[in-house]
Amino acid sequence: LAMEPITCKAAVAWAAKQPLKIEEVIVDPPKAGEVRVRVCANALCHTDIYTLDGHDPEGLFPCILGHEAGAIVVDVGPGVTSVAPGDHVIPCYTPECREASCIFCASPKTNLCPKIRATQGKGVMPDGTSRFRLKASGETIYHFMGCSTFSEYTVISEISAAKIAMDAPLHKVCMLGCGVATGWGAAWNTSKVEAGSSVAVFGLGAVGLAVIQASAKAGAKHIVGIDLNPSKFELAKSFGATMCINPSEHESTVKALLSHFQWGIDFTFDCTGNTKVMRDALEAAHRGWGVSCVIGVAASGHEIATRPFQLVTGRVWKGTAFGGWKSRSSVPGLVDRATSHDMPIDKFITHTFDGLERTADAVAALHGGECLRAVVRY
Numbered sequence: 001l002a003m004e005p006i007t008c009k010a011a012v013a014w015a016a017k018q019p020l021k022i023e024e025v026i027v028d029p030p031k032a033g034e035v036r037v038r039v040c041a042n043a044l045c046h047t048d049i050y051t052l053d054g055h056d057p058e059g060l061f062p063c064i065l066g067h068e069a070g071a072i073v074v075d076v077g078p079g080v081t082s083v084a085p086g087d088h089v090i091p092c093y094t095p096e097c098r099e100a101s102c103i104f105c106a107s108p109k110t111n112l113c114p115k116i117r118a119t120q121g122k123g124v125m126p127d128g129t130s131r132f133r134l135k136a137s138g139e140t141i142y143h144f145m146g147c148s149t150f151s152e153y154t155v156i157s158e159i160s161a162a163k164i165a166m167d168a169p170l171h172k173v174c175m176l177g178c179g180v181a182t183g184w185g186a187a188w189n190t191s192k193v194e195a196g197s198s199v200a201v202f203g204l205g206a207v208g209l210a211v212i213q214a215s216a217k218a219g220a221k222h223i224v225g226i227d228l229n230p231s232k233f234e235l236a237k238s239f240g241a242t243m244c245i246n247p248s249e250h251e252s253t254v255k256a257l258l259s260h261f262q263w264g265i266d267f268t269f270d271c272t273g274n275t276k277v278m279r280d281a282l283e284a285a286h287r288g289w290g291v292s293c294v295i296g297v298a299a300s301g302h303e304i305a306t307r308p309f310q311l312v313t314g315r316v317w318k319g320t321a322f323g324g325w326k327s328r329s330s331v332p333g334l335v336d337r338a339t340s341h342d343m344p345i346d347k348f349i350t351h352t353f354d355g356l357e358r359t360a361d362a363v364a365a366l367h368g369g370e371c372l373r374a375v376v377r378y
């Protein structure tokens, strides 16, 4: 039976800094190597807002944002073997092609499979075309991060679809499609936080709190949470922070940290996207061996700086995408850890909305300052 286009609702980003608009869109059937999914729940990530606000050098409009979702496979294109209609999946913006010729998938050093990265960055599927059109005019709408989950239906590559347990609650485990998984992986994979070590986390959104949770699990002895918004401190402590610092109360955050940790902190993380904070995080890292990991995504045109002496004297500056997780291989296990409460995730959900048309309310909530993750259930 030929697959038909599906008409559904999507929250379309028409231009930078403009509110999302709920539109009727046509979602074309999946082509070879693609799957069409029904999105059941979507958590907003700061990166969606960053692109909507026009800070992403790759941002394209009109597009359908969203990349932290739980979904059910509806139909599959020719050649798809790893998922079938009815399977529950998490769309992953970092794919995993697993082809023998992929030196990135073959290497244990990285998760950055480049197989579809070029077209993904151009807002299209690997054949160079979009599966989304506006119903009213036929105008093409771009994809985003290979996911576009602010839509009741979307098309993703098979290599971007992590098949997860059928009984995992999609409105919760959707958060493992980005923020929470990224924080855990930054601590465990990218930085390899050690038992007994000291950790400083700059930025206590969902990503930073996930770093704290994972660092505590790894046995870190001291975990400092840093945020301009002190309303985040209580929650940070409940995730495992042993101390919190508000930079606005100190002339220098680095000096404030060094007053407690003479030679610096073993593992530091930027979870703000602010390049000045990235510098502080590097310079607060321990002389001789401190590792500083950039997780935050900086606005277009912003660059990092420090004195090279900071590196000469043994600090290491690194960064992470999706916490280093090889997506299709790792996400199912992360989902199991969340559902078994080995790594509880309920506390990350501060807002819940029902219906795709509430996506703009979720965006407003994320701007509000009290929000970690706003989950929209479709």
Ligand code: NAD
Binding pocket: 045, 046, 047, 050, 178, 179, 182, 202, 203, 204, 205, 206, 207, 208, 226, 227, 228, 229, 232, 247, 271, 272, 273, 274, 277, 294, 295, 296, 297, 298, 320, 321, 322, 323, 371, 372
């Ligand atoms: P968020 O907006 O919920 O949290 C950011 C936190 O940083 C807030 O609590 C805010 O008060 C705090 N903050 C802002 N400026 C600060 C400053 N100067 N000093 C101290 N604290 C400050 O965002 P999130 O969803 O947790 O994401 C965090 C960052 O990580 C974003 O930049 C996002 O784009 C990025 N991100 C990266 C990856 C990746 O794979 N590398 C994945 C997910 C998110």
Ligand code: AHE
Binding pocket: 045, 046, 047, 048, 056, 057, 058, 059, 117, 178, 297, 320, 321, 322
């Ligand atoms: N498009 C931006 C970069 C945005 C960016 O760095 N994205 C992160 C994920 S943020 C998830 O919330 C990432 O993984 N980047 C690696 C990649 O391949 O996109 C730009 O600067 O052009």
Ligand code: ZN
Binding pocket: 045, 046, 047, 048, 067, 068, 178, 179
């Ligand atoms: Zn994200």
